[in-house]
Amino acid sequence: MKAPAEGTLRGIATFLATFGIGVATYIAIADSGSGSPVCIAGGHGCQTVAESAYSHLLGVNVAVFGIAGYVLLLACALLRGDGARMAGFAFALVGFGFSLYLTYLELFTIDAICQWCVASAVLMTLLFAVNTIRMLAYVGRPS
C-alpha cells in the first residue's frame, strides 16, 4: 500500500499537534490552583483524575508535560528532513506510551475517566501512527 504524500502527513500532524496543545493547555489551566477540568459529558471523572496522586509527576502537572510533547511534535511536523522524521517518531512514541499508561491508571487504578485525558490519548495515538508512517515511508529520501 502506498503511503500518503509526506506533505499530507505533515499537515495532519500539524493539525493534531495544534489541537493537542489546546487540550493539554486547558487541562493544565483548569487544574491549576484548586480547580479541575470540567467534564462536558457531566460526572466527576475529570475532578477525580485531576485530584489523584497520578496527576503530577515530580510536582509538575502531567498536562504540562503534554504541552511540551505536543509543541515538540508540532515543530517536527513543520520541519523537513530526516532529523524531523526520526525525532517526530521518537517523541510520538514516548507520548503514546505514556498516554497508554495514564489510560490504564484511569481504568484500573483511579476508577474514573476524564474525557479530556481520553481526547489527548486519542490525539497521541493518531500522532504516533502518522509519525511512524512518515518515518518508515520517507526516511533517507529527499524532502
Place this chain on the structure above:
Amino acid sequence: MSGRKDREARRDERLQEQQAADASARRQQLIKLASAIGFLAVAAVLVLIVISQSQSGGGDANNLADVADVNQSLGGIPQEGMVLGDPGAKVTLFEFGDLQCPVCKGFSEEILPSVIESQVRSGEAKIDFRNYTIIGPQSTPAGAAAIAAGKQGHGWNFVELFYRNQGEEDSGYVTDEFLTAIAKGAGVPDIAQWNKERKSPEVLSAVKSTTSEAERLGFTGTPSFAVEGPGTAGKQTLGTPGSSGEIESAIENAS
C-alpha cells in the same frame, strides 16, 4: 563515436545504480537508527512510569511525610471526638470520607484548608468527619483508628496525616505498624489505650453506623458533604462540591 556514447551511457547507468544502492543502504541505516531511538523512547516511558509509581506510593510507616505541617495547620483549633472546631459553632459541616480514598486526600490537601482557616478557625463552623467506608476492607480499621485517636482529642490530626501518607487503595499498607506510626505522628498521647479502643466493638460499630447514615442520605461516593445550621432543615446534602468557595457559601447560607 557510437562506442564512446555507449560507454558513457553504461557509466551513467552504473553511477545511477551505485547512487540508488547508496541511498538504499543509507535508508536502511537510518531505519536501524530509528529503531534504536525507538528503544530509547520506550526506556524513557518506563522511567516516567517508575517515577509516577514511586511518588504515588505512600503508605510508608517508616517515612511519614508532613507530620509537622499537619499538626501546625490544626494547632489552636479545638477538637472533640471527630469534630474539629468550636463545639458551640452554629453550623456543622459533615464530611463523609474514606481514609483510603484518593479524592478525599485531594480534598484534604486542596479544598478543606481554606474552609478550616476561614470559617472553622474563626468559630463560624465546625467540621464533623464521619467514616463512609466504600473503598475496601482496609478502610474499616483505618476509620476505627481515626475514631480512637479522636477519643484522645487527635482525630483530625490522624485523618489529615493519614491522607498525606495514603498508599495505593487496598494494597495492604494499612497495617498495625502504619496505623501506629500515624497515631504517634498525630500526637495521640496514650498509644496503648488507642490500640485497645480502635479494635473495640463500640468503635467498629461507629464506623458501620456512619457508613449506613451516608447511604441513607443518598451519597454514592466519597467525599460527600452535608451542612446543618439555623438556616437549614436538618442536614442539607451538598454532594461533592467542586471548590472551597462552594462549601464556604453553603456554610454562610446555613448560618
